Amino acid sequence: MNLFGYHLRLGLISLRRNWLLSLLMVLSVAFGIGAFAATAGALTSLSGDPLKGQGEWTFHPQVDPTPIAKSEPLFDPPDDLTLRDARALYSAAPKGHRVMTSLNWLPLILEDSHKTQAKMAVTRAATADFFKLFQATFLYGGGWSESDDRGKSQVIVISRALNQSLFGGHNSVGEHVTISERTFSIIGVLDEWALVPRIYDLNDGAFAEPEQIFMPFDSWLSVPQDYGYGPMNCWANEQADRDHNPNSETCTWVQLWVQLSDSERPVYLRFLNNYSRDQKASGRYERDPNVRLPNALAWLAYKRAIPNAIKIQYWVALGLLIVCLLSTAALLGVKFRGSFPELGLRRALGASRRDIFSQLLAEGGLVGICGGLLGLLFGFLGLTVLRHSPEGYARYIDLSISSLFLSLGISVFCTLLATIIPAARAAGAPPYQQLVSN
């Protein structure tokens, strides 16, 4: 160990001898690691499993009621379902682990003594299991039950933000709100709940603004509204479609999510295929069964939920890291070449090849550690910059300490890797030649 300390000191002296060059190498490593750590950190915090491990068993069933197009490669089925298909698929899913959901703008009437104001609020319709399936937590009160769903109870759950703006953040359970001429009573207020990405509805993009109001699915359907503001996608030219009729058999707008165990999944998939076959036989469907059952992770990949900007930044930073490491390797190589006389002298005095190698490796390692530590700082700054970008996802970017330390490790590892070849060559060169080289 004493020898190791000696080699470290030698490395330090050598670095100090040409401190400008050493500074360039350290800065080079620091910038490369910093940029990479920041962009890689942003990428990982936005691309993980939003359901923290449950994503693998949460599935997004799709069937295909669309007509056969004139050109006939097999297209992917639509993202959403028609109401009739959704109800059928919902009733076949295991109780307690199924959600039907959709979205619309609904008018909220705020009346106080001075004036009346109408505001459009983003309202999500969902069945009772929604909060459990998507891991929502409540600040006050709770969600509704399956009987509320069936009975079309006029209850709602509101977001923390809406609770803040309407009731100053107090416990508003029991208060009443007028939505589209109906009165609803609040039974729950959600806590800060960030599903990153917002897996249950990627229609507006993975990081769209969160909803303010949640309503039982059938209660929502009974509220008069203009469905044109929602995700309705119609393909026929019937009058019902222009009117955005939710009961139309040629408009999709409902999303279905089910949780299935390993044994339940093939059973449900078989059900989807049989259902499609029955629909085709009865004349409702034109296509052969074209079903999908991706889990949450596969769905995110299919919908390309990770923003392009994040990916672009990551790859550019990776390019920067490669350039920085190549630069450090080249500079170290030339530097070692320059210390040949000294190395030759050491060899002549009895140092073995391994001693020389380890001395040079220590020098490279020092550059790696200093560069890595500085890179931690740069990475931290970089992540802070990314968090403040005007994108919707910016606030979800994590300043995870573990990823920063990972970058420190990578920096030391990569620099050592970059040092190995020049060090080996320097250690392997014949001592006499080294001694007399200039």
Next chain:
Amino acid sequence: MVSQVPQIARALKKHKGTVALLVGLIMVAFAVITNCIFMIGDVVEQAQISTGVDEKNIAIIQDIAIVGSKSGVPVAEKLAELKRLPYVRGAAFGTSPLMSFNTLNVSLKSNLENATTVRLFLGSQGYSNALGIKVVAGRNLDDLTVPDYGSNGEAPALITEALDYRLFGTISGVGQLLYAQGSSFRVVGIMKDLRGRLTSDAEGSFSLLTIRRFDRQDMGGLYVIRSVDGKAKQGLAEGSRRLHELNPYHAQPYASTFLDMKREAIARRVALAQVLALLVIVLTAITCFTIGAMTSLWVRQRRVQIGIRRALGATKSSILTYFLIENLLVVGAGTSLGFLLAFGLNATAMHYLEMTRLPFAYCVSSMALVLILSQFSAIGPACKASMQAPAEVIRNQ
């Protein structure tokens, strides 16, 4: 000088490892920098695009009649009220660039053959003035000969210069008739430009603007308010307040000045461009410093050889050119490979990230820039090398 090249190349072969590292470094740096500058340039270009309306002075308000609202003030009256406001110089009901609009297939023939897809801008009376459209031929639309909303007869319309050229070539389209599904348009004037989106392609400028008379209808939709010079924000505030007063049972989910809306539309891409610009600067700096440091070190390590050459009669300038050529060879090799890598990266980006193709010219000018920059990085150390007095070099063993 040129005859020196093979000699220099052979000398470089002795340092294969270092040269390979340098070439690799330059290759990656060049490919990444070129692609980034391309993306940044794209964003800068987008920020300069003008939609053809009076962007500085317009504001947009979305006014929605909600379920259960009592019968309200009709559109025509709302427009009259808006025009009466201070700061407001024009108001209309209709869509705006950067908001949603319909497309229409128009043709010179009534059987609609050879149709061109155009963007349709449909608005109320006063629409072209509210948008601040510049009319360059024919005349502007006026409020006299306006068909009623819902009617399907011939309607007066303005078309853009680009569309005029596409449909009628060098003859002016003023006075001509255009056919579309279920309707027809009489071209009354040509507008300078009107774009629905911030793109610079020719098709993006194929637009048709027409008006209908809105009278007793009480509809939700977009209101365009044009203020006197520089007062867009005030016009927006006043307009919003007045619309609220006229009907409290209408919601206004969106109200913004046009410039704010435009800024927001490209804000994301501007943020990306800024991050990329920062990375490009760091990348360029590191590459330049590395090349400079390498040249400097190499020069120092070869000072004996240089001294011997000088003693044997080489001039200062020949030493200088030796190093500059050496630099040119290495950087040239790096950028040539980088050229290929740049297109490779671009192809991957086109596939996975919906990017557009990297123009050849970008790469070529980028290459020239890098070669010049690298020569500058190398000049300093190369000069120092040539300045050394031969005798002192040999003495300083």
